[in-house]
Amino acid sequence: MTGRSRHVVARVAEIAQGPCKRIELAGRAIAIFNLGGEFFALNDRCPHEGGSLCKGKISALTVSSQPGEYNWTREGEFIRCPWHGWEFDIRTGRSVCDPRTMRTRLYDAHVEHGGDVIEGLAAGKLLAAESYRVSVEDDYIIVEI
Amino acid sequence: MTPAAYRAIDCDVHPHVPGTNVLLPYLEPHWVEQIVDRGIHSLDSIAYPPNAPLTARADFRQEGLGLQSLQRQVFDRWGAQRAILNCLCGVQLIHNTDMAIALTRALNAWIAAEWLKKDDRLFASIIVPMQDMDAAIEEIEHWAAHPQFVQAMVLANGESPLGKRRYWPLHRALEMHGLPLGIHAGSSYHNPVTSLGWTNYHLEDYAAQSLGFQAQVASLVTEGVFVKFPRLKVVLLESGVSWLPGFIWRLSKFWRGVRRETPWVDRPPGDIIRDHFAMSVTPFDGPRDADVVRKVIDQIQSDEFLLWSSDYPHWQFDGDAKMPAGVPESLYAKIMRDNPLKLYPKIAATRTEAVR
Numbered sequence: 391m392t393g394r395s396r397h398v399v400a401r402v403a404e405i406a407q408g409p410c411k412r413i414e415l416a417g418r419a420i421a422i423f424n425l426g427g428e429f430f431a432l433n434d435r436c437p438h439e440g441g442s443l444c445k446g447k448i449s450a451l452t453v454s455s456q457p458g459e460y461n462w463t464r465e466g467e468f469i470r471c472p473w474h475g476w477e478f479d480i481r482t483g484r485s486v487c488d489p490r491t492m493r494t495r496l497y498d499a500h501v502e503h504g505g506d507v508i509e510g511l512a513a514g515k516l517l518a519a520e521s522y523r524v525s526v527e528d529d530y531i532i533v534e535i
Numbered sequence: 536m537t538p539a540a541y542r543a544i545d546c547d548v549h550p551h552v553p554g555t556n557v558l559l560p561y562l563e564p565h566w567v568e569q570i571v572d573r574g575i576h577s578l579d580s581i582a583y584p585p586n587a588p589l590t591a592r593a594d595f596r597q598e599g600l601g602l603q604s605l606q607r608q609v610f611d612r613w614g615a616q617r618a619i620l621n622c623l624c625g626v627q628l629i630h631n632t633d634m635a636i637a638l639t640r641a642l643n644a645w646i647a648a649e650w651l652k653k654d655d656r657l658f659a660s661i662i663v664p665m666q667d668m669d670a671a672i673e674e675i676e677h678w679a680a681h682p683q684f685v686q687a688m689v690l691a692n693g694e695s696p697l698g699k700r701r702y703w704p705l706h707r708a709l710e711m712h713g714l715p716l717g718i719h720a721g722s723s724y725h726n727p728v729t730s731l732g733w734t735n736y737h738l739e740d741y742a743a744q745s746l747g748f749q750a751q752v753a754s755l756v757t758e759g760v761f762v763k764f765p766r767l768k769v770v771l772l773e774s775g776v777s778w779l780p781g782f783i784w785r786l787s788k789f790w791r792g793v794r795r796e797t798p799w800v801d802r803p804p805g806d807i808i809r810d811h812f813a814m815s816v817t818p819f820d821g822p823r824d825a826d827v828v829r830k831v832i833d834q835i836q837s838d839e840f841l842l843w844s845s846d847y848p849h850w851q852f853d854g855d856a857k858m859p860a861g862v863p864e865s866l867y868a869k870i871m872r873d874n875p876l877k878l879y880p881k882i883a884a885t886r887t888e889a890v891r
Contacts, residue, residue, distance in 0.1 A: 438791075454798035457700075457759030461798075475792035487791035487803070 394534055398507055398518040402529040405429065410469065412444040415535055420497065422531065423448075423480045425467060431499040431533045432469075432483050437492050441473035451477070451486065498534040507532070538843065538856065539614025541868055544875035544882060545856075547719075547772050547815040547844035548609055550650050550659075551591070551600035552578075552624040552642070557649070561641035569634065578625035578638070581740060582721045583849075589741065592850035600848055602653060609847055610656060613856045617875075617882050619685060620659040621772055622646055627690050627723040632666045636674075639664035643678060651683040658882055660688035660717045668701065672708050679712040685879045686715040686770060691747035692722035698751075698758030706764045715768040715813075715878055718751055720744040745820075748774045749782050752808060756786070759799040761811045768878060770813045773846055775820035776859075780834035783808055809837045813878055815844035816870065818851045819859035828861025842878070843871040 397415050399422065405411050411422045412434055421434035421444040434444050450465040468477050468486070477486040483496035502510070504526040510516035511524065516532065524530065538545070552558075554577050559567050569575075583590040591600060598604045609618050624642055629635035639662050646659050661678045663671045678684040687709055689697070697718070709716050721744075727733045728743045748771055755761070755769060783805040790804050800807070821828045832841070845856035858867060876883040 452795045452798045454801070456762055457797075457799050459799065477794065485791075487794055 396510075396516050396532050396534045398511070398516055398522060398524065398530050399431075399533050400531050402429075402501055402531060405531065408448065408466070410444040410448065412442070413533075415533065418535065419444075420533060420535075421469070422499065422533070423469070425480060429499040429501065429531050430480050431497040432478070432480065433495040433497070435494060436471040436473065436476060436478075437485070437494050438471065438476055439473055441471045443469050443471055443478060443494065446470045446472040448480075449477075451479075500532055501529050502532050504528045504530060537614055538871060541871040542616045542886075543614070543843050543871035544879070545609055545613075545615040545618040545845050545847070546770070546842040546875050547621055547817065548605060548618045548847040549849065550602075550605065550620045550622050550646065551848070552622065552645075555638075558638060558641040558645055561644040561648075562637060566634065566637040566641075578628065580625040580628055580722070580724060581737065582625075583623055584737065587737065588850050590850075591848040592853075595848040595850075602650060605847065606654060609845060609856075613845065615845070615856075617656050617658060617885070619879070619882075620646060620650055620657055621688055621717060621719050622659070622662055623719070623721060624662075626662060627665065627693065627721070628725075629666070630725075632670075635666040636664045636670040639670075640674060640677075643674065643684075647678070647681065647683075651681075655683070655885065658683045658685045658879070660684070660686045660719075661714070663687050663689050663705070665689055665693050665723070668704055671705055675705070675708045675712065675714070679708075679714060682881055682885070684714075685881050686717045688717040688719055688772070690721035690723055691718050691744055691751060691771075691774070692724075692726065692728050694723060694725050696750055696754030696758075698754035698756070698760050700758070703760070703763065706760055706767050710764040710767045713766070713880065715770050717770045717772050718748065718774070719772040720748075720774060722747070744773075745775050745778045749778070752782070752812065753786055753804075755811075756804045756807050757797050757800060759797065761807055762799045762801075768811055768813065770815070770842065770878065772815045772844070773818065773849070774814055775818055776814055776816060776841070777820040777831050779814065780831060783835075805836075809835070809840065813840055813842050813874065815842050815846070816859055816862070817844045817846040817856075821859065821861065823860055825861030828859060829863060832862060832866070838866060838869050839874050839877070841866070841870045842875050 405424045407424045419434040421432045423430045447470045450462045453461045483494045485492040507524050507530045579585050609615050626639045661684050722728050787803045787805040
């Protein structure tokens with residue numbers, strides 16, 4: 391798509407399940423999450439006041455159909471902004487409190503093999519920092535912005 | 536346009552209780568003796584001191600505060616077609632549980648016999664003896680089928696926040712009978728009217744009522760009462776209006792950050808408030824500036840929230856009862872007629888004439 395660019399941001403092994411990795415791409419702060427081998431890249435800026443989501447706590451979504459009931463669901467799939475506690479769905483970037491209008495941008499993120507990455511870089515279809523070294527044995531995370 | 540033009544329902548008028556002597560015919564001999572021997576002549580509280588200007592406007596007071604005076608003012612002079620009696624008599628203050636139950640029963644019986652029976656344009660709230668939940672339910676069951684008892688009434692400042700589970704039997708019974716829970720300004724004075732402690736002056740007491748209302752709204756929403764009882768409606772009476780938008784904002788805003796504490800509150804508190812609450816318009820607690828009043832109404836974000844009330848005989852205005860200045864005329868029909876009729880189907884059932 392015009393105007394979009396695809397960036398090599400990290401080796402898969404660098405992004406552990408659990409903590410979030412914060413990277414900078416073309417002046418944008420991006421939070422990368424690993425949910426059981428699936429990778430998600432969110433704009434690392436809470437749409438409320440701009441807190442860094444990456445510094446927040448990753449937790450579950452507690453849902454309930456009646457008072458006194460607490461259902462712990464989707465453990466590890468929600469990030470809470472460290473500033474005011476707003477929760478965001480890591481898979482969609484949508485807030486829990488106002489999912490329709492309050493969301494942080496979700497960028498496309500996927501994994502490519504080192505060999506393909508090297509070809510992509512050579513063909514100019516992928517971008518990476520100048521000093522970035524790609525090895526054929528590794529897998530890499532590509533983020534499209 | 537006048538209340539008459541809209542065939543208005545006056546949702547908050549107060550029948551005057553001259554003294555405990557009027558309740559004696561409705562009491563068991565034991566309680567008659569207790570009242571007489573102890574010299575309990577009245578149950579007036581400092582919420583509405585008998586001679587305070589707020590309690591009864593001077594000209595109303597001069598005319599007398601009985602049934603005929605109320606009929607003359609509310610129906611003949613102002614042109615309301617129906618009115619709801621919310622009886623303010625300090626039965627809520629009584630600590631002796633059995634005496635509280637006996638006097639509250641007597642009060643409801645007195646309202647039925649001395650007011651409702653004498654004028655079928657009058658409707659009333661069942662006064663609930665909150666000192667005992669079993670008795671509260673019994674009282675509601677006793678009057679629920681009466682065609683003129685249209686809601687239950689408690690005071691804004693009672694024993695405890697109304698959302699707590701100990702009150703769920705009450706909410707269950709009200710939902711089952713399709714009766715709204717009316718919360719009226721006032722206090723049982725079992726707790727100070729402010730969380731800071733007791734106040735010294737009448738002005739502080741009356742102004743602090745809105746804090747009690749706020750706490751009740753927050754409690755009913757956060758405790759999940761409307762998740763448990765989705766058809767329950769709550770009416771805030773003589774609560775003041777203008778504090779509401781700011782409070783909705785505050786409650787909804789903070790909910791966003793602490794939502795997971797009460798996960799059953801699964802949508803913004805403001806949405807829940809708009810779906811389940813209504814509010815009488817007098818006092819509005821706004822300036823004379825019509826623009827400000829209009830803004831407050833816009834901020835409530837619902838045309839179905841407000842109910843017209845004169846608050847007779849309380850001195851909230853001079854001259855004739857009308858809509859607070861600034862309420863857009865396009866809402867008069869809803870506030871004076873449609874909203875009350877929707878909330879109180881028993882009143883709607885008595886209006887056989889074609890609706891304009």
